[in-house]
Amino acid sequence: MINKRLLIKNILAHYDEGTFFDKKRGISLKTDSEKAKLLKHICALSNSNPENDSYIIFGISDNDNSIVGAINFDDSMIQNLVKSSLINPPIVSYENIQFPETKYYKTVGLLTIFEEKERTSFSKNIWKIKRDNSYYRYGSTSILIDDQFHINENNKQTVNSIKKYSINNLKGLIDGVQEFNSFSHPEYLPENIVFLDQFVLCWSAWRDKYGSKEYYSEIDVQLINENKKIFISAVQYADIEITEKQFKIIELVPLGYDENYNLYPLQETSINFQENGTYTIAKQIIFEPPSFDKNEIEELYMRTKSLTKKFKQGIFPKQENNFQEGIAQYYLICYLNGIKESRKDLIESREYLDGSAAEWQIECLRILNKHEETIANNEYKT
Incomplete structure (x- = not known):
């Protein structure tokens, strides 16, 4: 290799x-x-x-x-x-x-x-x-x-x-594992796995909990055989599944409003190893948009529009600071639940959101793009 x-x-x-x-x-x-x-x-x-x-x-x-x-x-x-x-x-x-x-x-x-x-x-x-x-x-x-x-x-x-002259050797593999461990912070618990006696994979991540279940964030995955970063992500929540021939990462996104929050699978990245010394990386969008009550969604949209206007005018109520963080997310949820004009609102929110709210806006656009990509692919197949 x-x-x-x-x-x-x-x-x-x-x-x-x-x-x-x-x-x-x-x-x-x-x-x-x-x-x-x-x-x-x-x-x-x-x-x-x-x-x-x-x-x-x-x-x-x-x-x-x-x-x-x-x-x-x-x-x-x-x-x-x-x-x-x-x-x-x-x-x-x-x-x-x-x-x-x-x-x-x-x-x-x-x-x-x-x-x-x-x-x-x-x-x-x-x-x-x-x-x-x-x-x-x-x-x-x-x-x-x-x-x-x-x-x-x-x-x-x-x-x-x-x-x-670029073929791997044993010393290179050992050095690669040691280097990965030295790069990773100890609290991210770096691990190495050997697949099929051929592939050496190192990974590290921050462990966190959502409810009673443990998830991973800030994941770093490297195939030492090639000194190649296969996956690096700062996503807040992900699940990892490991089998004899596969390393799978399932990205999840927290979506909702008020008390209606949950984690929703967004994308799978599977690293599949074969006996013949080859491997493949497969990415699949698995996002199923959350569905909410129609009346509640219409109320959420009107509330978000109203507070967006106040935010632009600099008169945003202090008691709504937490709501500001979710403006982009609320527009996304409204769009996914049938309010098509909120798509434009989501895109335009990049012009006035800043800080963590702006970071959420970027993440919401990523979710939107993946969702629309799935729809386009399904339409092409039919």
Whole structure:
């Protein structure tokens, strides 16, 4: 099994940016320009490497290849962007790789662009890039395909050689477990598990109770074989199930109003190990929206609208401070129970909420997006 940390080190130690890899100091996909630039590099690397994998490494200094670290990033965001924006999109995988040099909340991002024999191009306009544009790597830059385009035949041999020297060893596994334990706070009770005598997985989490049941929060899961963070989340509540071949995390969200609060399963992340030395990671949205009395929901919506208006005017009653914390959540609950206009209210609440209320707003938008994604997928299947 390839140790992704070794892979990154071997690439950076022997090569500057070229036709099979690129490096970036950080990663962000907040604007169209940021999305377009990343897509251009993915398109170019895919076209220049039809017979081998290529890479973009994030969290690397441009000047001296030193590791500075990047924020942990969600693989699905890049996958969805690639699939929706490119013709003949390559399969891509973004992995958060832990390094001792980085702070706990930062990793080195490894974006693998798997070989795609068909030419990749843009399926739509985005920022300054036109539909049908196609790019390739010219040295360390990505440019429009022209008469000079040719494939570097040495890339396949080079990449295979790098992979060969990045295979795991026993010392690396032991060091990886010790490093994880040293990174984790003792109160988070770090543990390590060996699956099928092949895979070493470390995890830690804060234990907390909701009612009489124990749940986990601030979960960190790392596959030591690859020095890869498989799961890191600050979710408030999660359940963990472990079997001989599987490590499953079930995220739960507390939703409700007044005395009507409960935990609702949101998403499952399953790490499944196979006897043949491979593993898969499956994510499934399992959210079932809570249902409340129609009259109570209408009353909740009117109350939330009224207090939102007062909050914007700076005359929010002190006795309603706790209600302020839940404004975004109440709009979400109202939307899930049939008041469609509250969706707009939820989105607009980002403009005036701050502190913990703003954090809840972000979480509510995440729940909304996952719920609507499930609906869209179900409609597509039918």
